[in-house]
Each structure stands twice: as C-alpha cells, then as structure tokens.
Amino acid sequence: MNKLLFAILSAVVIANANSAEVKVAAVTFVSQGTQQESNIAMIVRDATVAAKNGAKLIVFPEEASNAMFGFDTIPGKLTTALTLVSQQYHVYIAAGLQEQDINTGLKYNAAVLVGPDGFIGRYRKNQLNIDDSQDKTPGNLGFPVFDTEIGKISLLICYDDSQIQSLLLPALRGADIIVYPLAAAKFLRDELGSNINHSTLGSMATLPGWIGVNVVAADYTGMLALPQYHVTAQFPGASSIWSSTGKTLNSAPTSTWSNEGNYGNYITYATLETGKPSPQRAFWLKHRRPELYTDLNLYRAQNVNYAAQKQTQISSLLVQYNPKTGNVQENYNKIDELISKQPQLFNLAVLPYNSFIGNVDITKKNIGKYAEKLNGQSYQLAAGLAKKYHSFLIFSMPEEHQGKYYETAILFDNNGQQIGIYRKSHLNDIEQIWATTGNDLPVFNTELGKIAIILNDETRIPELSEVYALKRADIITIPVAYNQKTYGGNVDIQKGIVPDASNRGMYMWYDIAKYSQAYTLVANYINGEHHDIGQSAVYSQIPEEGFYPPSIAPSEENAYLVRFITNNLNGFWTTQQNKVSERRYDLAAPLTLDMQSNCFKNWQINSTSVDVCGSK
16 A cells, blocks of 8 residues: 555544544433433433533434334434534534434434534434334445544444444544444343343444544433333443543443442543544554455345354364474474373364464564475474374464465364465565565365464454455454554453453454354463463354353463354354344445545545445
8 A cells, every 4th residue: 555545544543633632421311211302301401411511522322312112303303402402502412313204204213413503414223133123224324424523423323333344434434433322222131140131332342442433322221111022121321432442431330130220311421532543543444455355245145055054063272382482393392292281182273373483573684584385394393283183273484485475374184284374464564574465365164164364463454354254254263472562452341231251351352253253263472572461262252242251361371272162153142144144235335445446535535425436
C-alpha cells in the first residue's frame, strides 16, 4: 500500500481531532411497557439531567420509546421530543424505537440521532434475531456514519453485534463513536444452574479494542412482561462505555435474579478521547487484504454440503516453553521432553510461532541465518514429532523458497506427512522488509475436521474470523510469540454479565473463536528474551455463555492438554451455520473493495449512503 493511501487512512482514524474529548452518557432504562407517552417523558427527563451534567452525547436503549409495543414514525413523537432537548442544551441524543415507514408501511427496529440542528439521521437494524423477524423487516440503510461536531457517529442495535462486519463497516467509514442501543434480555443464568445466556453486552465488551472504536451502549434494567412473545424478559442493565483501546470507562450496576434492577433508571458518564489515534485500528487499516475476503460477498445456504457434519473428539497439546533464541536443536529437545511427559493420549499438537528458533528479531540482514527450505532441519524435526507421537502437528518457521522468504506454517498428519501449508498473508511492517506475502487463506480437510491457521499478529485482522467461518473451519490454530506489549489485552467484561470463568483470556483470541464459531487453539512461548506471557489456551465458540469457558495454561513450561468435541452446539443460541446463514452478505461489498479504488473512496466519503459503486 503506498504512503499516500496510508496517510489518507490514518487521517480517517484521527478525524475530528478538534473534538478530542467528549463527555457521553448511557442511560439504563426501566421501561413502562406499552405506555409510550410515559416512556418518552422519562427519556426527556433523563436526557435533560444528562445534558445539565455536561454530556454532549446521550444514548438510550433499543425501542426505548415503545418497548416492543406499538410503532412510531420518523419524524414522529420521539424525534419531536428529542429535538426539543437537543436544541435547548446543544447536545446529541440517540434512542431506539419501533418504526413504521410513512410511505411503505414496513416496520423496522430503528434508532435515531438528533442534534442541536434537529434530526440528523436514522439507522435500521440489519441483523434481526428471531423475535424481530416475527414482525419487522431487515434494515435497508446499510451502516451510515453521521459527521457531527463531536465526531463521526454510527449506530448499531443489539443483535447487530452477532456479525463482526456490523462494526467493521462503520469503522472503515471513519466512525469515532458507535452508539449501541440494546435490549439484552437475559440475566446471568449461573444462579439458576443454566449456561444458555446470550449476552449482547458481554459480546460487545471485547470488541471496541479489536476494532479500535469507542462504543456507548445503553440497556434496559429489571423485568418486563412481553405477552406478544409469551415471556417476561430479564434485562441486566449494566449500560457501558468503552474506549477505542478496549478499556471499560464506566458501567451501570448489573441486575441479577436477586436484585432485579431495583436501582431504577441510571445514567452512566464517561469522557471519550475521539481525537486520540487507535494503534490497533491503524494497523488493521494498513495491513488488511480486501482481495482475500471475497467470500464475504457470498450467500451460504442452510444445507451446504461442505460443512463438517460429524462430531470429533479433539485432545490437543498446546506446547508452551521458554525458548533458547535461535537454537533449533535445543528448542526441539525441550519440546520433545515436554510432550513426552504428557501421559494422556492426544491427536493434535500446536507449537508456538517460529517454533524451533524462539522469538528472534528477524531482519533483512539475518534472515538467511534462520530461514530453511521445506524438508530442511526444522521441517524434518517437526515431521518426526508428528510421526513419533502419532499426532497431527502444526509448526511454523521462516521459509526460503525459490529465492524468496516467507513466514510459513506446516500441518503434518499423524504419520508425519505434510497435508497443509500456509504462508502468512498479512505481514507486519518489519516482516514486509524481508518477507513475501502469501496470497491464500486455506482451510485443510483432515480426519479431525477442517483446520485453519492464523499466524501470530494476524489476529489483529478481524475479517479472518468471518472468512474462516464461511469456509466452515472447525478448528483455528494460532501459533504466536506474544508478550501483550504492543496489542491486545485481557478480557474484561462487566461483572455479573458473564460467568466469571468466561471472563478471562486475551480478547482477540476470544473474539476469533466467537465470530468464526470454530474452536481456537493458541500456542505461545513463556518468558524468553521477548518476555512472552504464555496463556496458551483453547477458546470455544460461545465463551460468553459459560459453555466451555477458556481453558488457559498455567504460567509455566508445559504441553498443556485441552479436550473438546467439534460440532456440538445443538441447543445453544447460535452455531456456525446460524452465523453463516444470518449474515447480511448483501452489505459486505465494501469490505472486499480495493481501498485505493474510486468506488471505495466514494463509499467512504458518502458515509450516509447505502450506495456502493452505483449498485443502488
């Protein structure tokens, strides 16, 4: 990517620097159900309080004005009331409503944004859950981003979080803040002995740092009878505000079965630094490869025959060790010793990044010292391990091939035969100096299931999770050399939203499993010259639910054994098939456009238009 383009993209990331700090408010709301006028009166009251306390952006929950009962128009009762407050206090207010289109009569789950000059725009929910789909139409406005004096603002609604593209598309358009009205209608079920608990708040909490965008989320609290769905919903409150680095800036109290939102309406405040650059977002924009993501434009039907059908018992060793930098034989001996101490049977082993040389600082000058050809020493040692222990094995190394250098991962079967090769397709700045990029995102068919590979800091590219879901990977393996100093961070979800056992791990690895709906295996070094943190782990597809929480290796050298069964999510709120078939493939095109193309630039500049290259 040329320097001019990167300069343009970087400018998008740090847009609106004149609004470096913005005080925002998320209003946790006790709905009055069918009493629309009472709901709107409460919205006006709380918006006024927040405005008087200095908030410049005030966010209310999904369908706040009518709480899933009845419909309003845009403009209508809600927008009229919000506009009066916005104009009086010079603030911006976002709130959800059930909208009935004035012209077509179609019904939408919508949210509006109003400001000091009146109505700014609307958003219609794109990802409808099963309840929405009973009486509402999917959104037809794409993912608009509204340019305001406090920054570029995008809106999402609740179940939109079920697809990662819902956040990527606004981020590509330069959104500084994602406003997130939701109605997360589940208390944590641990108290009732159940682990089926889809929490949109718990899901969103790990995303802002991965995408590099500020998020303001507002939810209901307490119990609300919904006779049209034959349920009484339990809303956990916990409205939250996250920075673009993923830090939780503030959260409202959490409702539980023993405290059903007795604190009432609650306004949560925080200050966002919208002019502060996000290193993660800059990395993503610079290193993403849209030409490799074309599968995102494809519709995948329910009855696809390329998805794995059988369940497979996986017993995997995640080899975590303190390497002797650059010493292939000594590191191999240590790996072999750690594996030999494992008394349990296993059928897959994953080694860290550049498995036998440790976290070497590879440069253009020294690459010749460390790179090997296929069938070289390291390759043969790895193949020998697979054969010796009769296990599938993934290892990686700097590879020399026909005068070029690559970062390469090899998959061996349990006879030590190569059955897959992946050359890193997203090179970081240092690797680009000496390495050649791979140009494929393969998924390998094996008797264990379909296996994909992500190498080291490619975890910073969120599109990979969705691409591998569409390619129906059962397992994603991630060899890393990770010290948590330059990117990533710990999972940190508001307490009481997810089980404590699921509230841990590294959020990028956690999210890859969640959005690919593939078990994700991470193998890392521990200590060494790079001070790597270990935390080799397996992440399940729905960690936020409490089903198979992250299993993380202790902080020591070991071949850490993890066990799981693929394709075993029947009865839970989602599966890989659900993710694949529910996604709005018709909105994904900008993710696959050349960012230097006029088409992409026009889509980015015309940030409230659904049009892509004249397609609408």
